[in-house]
Amino acid sequence: MSTDRPMRPGSPDRTERFVRGLYRLLRRAYPRSFRDDFGRDMDETFADQWRAARARGEWSMARLAIVTMTDTIAEATRARMTSLPAPSDMLHLQDVRYAFRLLARSPFFTLLTLVVLAGGMGVTVFTFSFLYTAMLRPIPLSGGERIVRLQAVEDGSVRSFDAADFARMRPQIATLSDVGLWNSRDVVMGSAEGGGARRVLETTAVEWTLFDATRTPPALGRAFRPDDEAPGAAPVIVLSHRTWILAFGGDSTVVGRRVLLNGVSTEVVGVMPPGYGFPVAADSWVPLGSAVREATEPGRYAVSAFGRLADGATREQASQELETLLRRARSDRPPVAADSSGTRLGVLVRSFPMAQMGDEGPYVFGLLNLMAVLILLLACVNVANLLLARANERSRELAVRLALGASRARLAMQALWEPVALVTIGGGLATALAAWGLGVVNRWAQQHMEGNLAFWWVWGMDTPTIIAAGGFMTVTIAALGGVMAVRATSTRFHEVLRDSGTRAGGRGAGRAARALVVTQVATVTVLLFFGVLSGIAAHRFANMNPGYDTTRLLASSVEPEAARYATTDARRALWTRLYDGMSAWPEVEHVVVRARLGEGDDESGALEFGDGRTLAAGATPRAWVQGVLGSLEALGIATLEGRPLTPGDRAGQAGVALVSRAAAQRYWPGKSPVGERVRLPGTGETGEDTWRTIVGVVDDVMYGDEFSRDRSAVAVYVPLTQHDAEWVTLLFRHRGDAAAAQAALHTTVTTVDPQLVPSRVSTYDEILEKSALIARSVSRLFAICFAFALLLAVSGTYGLMARSIGMRTREIGVRRALGASDRSIQQLLLGQGGRQLGIGAVVALPLMVLVGLAFARFFPIAPWLALSTGVGVSLAIVAVVLAATWIPTRRALAVAPRDALFRE
């Protein structure tokens, strides 16, 4: 019959050999008994099908290959599942008791394994929970997962909204409900009765509907009302629970009391419940004012915005809608100086935690969790090595049981209970360890990050953490249990009994040992690479150089009431009086009055060049803009070219500016910028553009957040008397008596204006410490985790290599008995160790590249430094592995051949 004759075989071509080889590989997924019975038949049938398909063409071959591979995987899986014993056979309490007895008989082994597992899983659970709380958990408000922060993006920079633009957009927004605006600033709260301690509060000016929008009414008193926002309304304030406790001792009669906010008498109308700090870390709330909410004049007010996603709306839909509305609002009005001159306009709609972490947040989350999982993998490899060593010791027992008729499935189940018990107990300890660590972090953050702590940053054991712990335990049980089950079921009992148990595991065990070594090497290499990079970052944070001399430098902010200093001239006169007053004190060596003049969240400003130059691709040149009254050289910022700013650079004179060296190199490469002209849109005496002549170049100072890619030294300095600022920072260097200098400050301010209150005086070192607090603390935290990983790595690598070589003691004895020299054996073992090292390095390399690129996203690192770190780590691993191979090799060679032959 023609139908049952297979195609006459021609010579199989390369494709056929490859596909049939792949098929044979996939066929190994079937149970062994099935493969023994039908494996050859399946190969032959597939070969017949392939030849028939080849006659029909390439498409038939491709279809056959894909369908057959898919069918093989599916059917092999089904075959595996049906080969399992019935559930009633899988649980034997005696196996559980036996596992616990075995563990109790080896207390040192059990303790060591529990420590490793608890440490590895504890680090993983802690890292996941820490990062989840920081970045992913919805804010703890009713429907918090749908409350989003809205941010404008212009030419790649995140900025606040223009209040007038948002007022035009607002009536047409369909994807959001409960939209609100806010502004935040520091205010000084003092007692209305006079005396008493003053307190600086992070105060948020909000719309009267805020507490309804966030579904959180005050715990005491009332929320804001519409008339609180009306022009001329009596000032009112709502306190946070924390402020109420710290400033008023939890006094229940606080509602109705009056306080001074920046010298203005204000009534306390409410207190919010504990844990509420919307939008980020508010200590108190005041009305925004209808003038801002209903602004019509563009360029006057900059605001932040939030909203609640409407039913069925997604963030992407909201982002597209708001971008369209923003473009329309911009095009419907003439441009103002505060507008970016670029054309790339967008709106980000993100959760508050993600908006707080910035663009680098997802990379930090992914990278640190990956490192934590690698630590867990390292722990699993170490524990697997310990368990396999024990299994080798029990190989004769397993062989006897197999010979007596125990099914392999039953042995596999028995072998599972040991790792299950260890991981369950270790997981419980790990969860307790993680809970303790999270509690410590939470208490530390509450104590040290006052004013910097987002209200959703509350770390502790919660449902996602418990679920994560369960997930990590399950994966660990699956990994370790799988290793032990395979080990138990692959015992060839006849070989073990025949050799009286002198074979330590056989070929399969040797392969498993080598696989563990490769996994260990790869994991350790990646972890150490990241650990070293983190150490470099931690070192930089600890030794951050602001670029100027902070010795004996104090700082305090002054923000006058807008109503009493309503004009530019009034504010400039105030700054000048403050400067002159402070300079007169003998206790004060130097004074500089400084204001940050950039707009938006990044506080940078756009530049225009007098020669009409534009940058490539329509990009807007930007720089950190600082208004200065006083000498920059007093801060240790040297003048490198031209001249510094002088008292003669004041209002009414020709506009001047200084640029930093970085700005000169970027925008005037190869030539001096002195004499060139720049304009700073939105700056100047009247808020309109004015051309300024660059009179000098100064040394670099880094501006921007440590985690920000906008961090740079590209800066422009303008005289504060040729500019307008709503608040300033007084930087003053004392001569050795800080208290006297502080007293001088308060006296000066009170003399200039009795109603003016400076903020708390800080040393500049405290300011730097606070600004890098999070980054430094996270770096230290993970340095501890990597120290644990390093301990596991060194001990585990030695243990793995020692066991791998120890298993070959008999083989070494045979080789020496047959005449092999010690040198040749050393070369053999070191060569094999080197091969495992090489494979591990090849596996680690792409991961190291990935880690390096992700790390560079949030911590700019020079490529040469990353490369040299990678090379250094690799060399260190080579040294560790070779040493871990050399030492057991010497020990094996110290055994006499006759003794080695009979070694078990």
Added chain:
Amino acid sequence: MRRVRRPRQECETCVRGARSPRMSSTPEGAATGAPLRPVEFEILLALAQGERHGYAIIREVEERSEGAIRLETGTLYRALHRLVQGGIVTPIERRATDESDDERRRYYALTPQGRLVAAAEAARLARLVAAAQAAQLIPWPVIP
């Protein structure tokens, strides 16, 4: 004649709590009236006409169904495994497909019990067809 390999038997009495015998798959159940899986009946139909090797079974099923049923290798041999375990099909010796071919394939054949099972399944399907015709789901055959 070469000895045919049988599936390995585990020792049922060697461990406490001996495994309870799992309910057999449908090949045995067919003798009691439980239906066969469609793929198994297709294989039995192919073998009813004589011994076949694996590829021949696939081709015959595909031709009889006019391309509607394409047995993949995994599906075929898992079904054969069940049928062999149920004693409905038996593997026989490897032999060349024709005199000029050096390649040998293992052939499969229906056992006497298998022939009974196939007949019972065919009768069951015939009763179903009759019921469908009576319900006018499908037309009665036209007698020329």
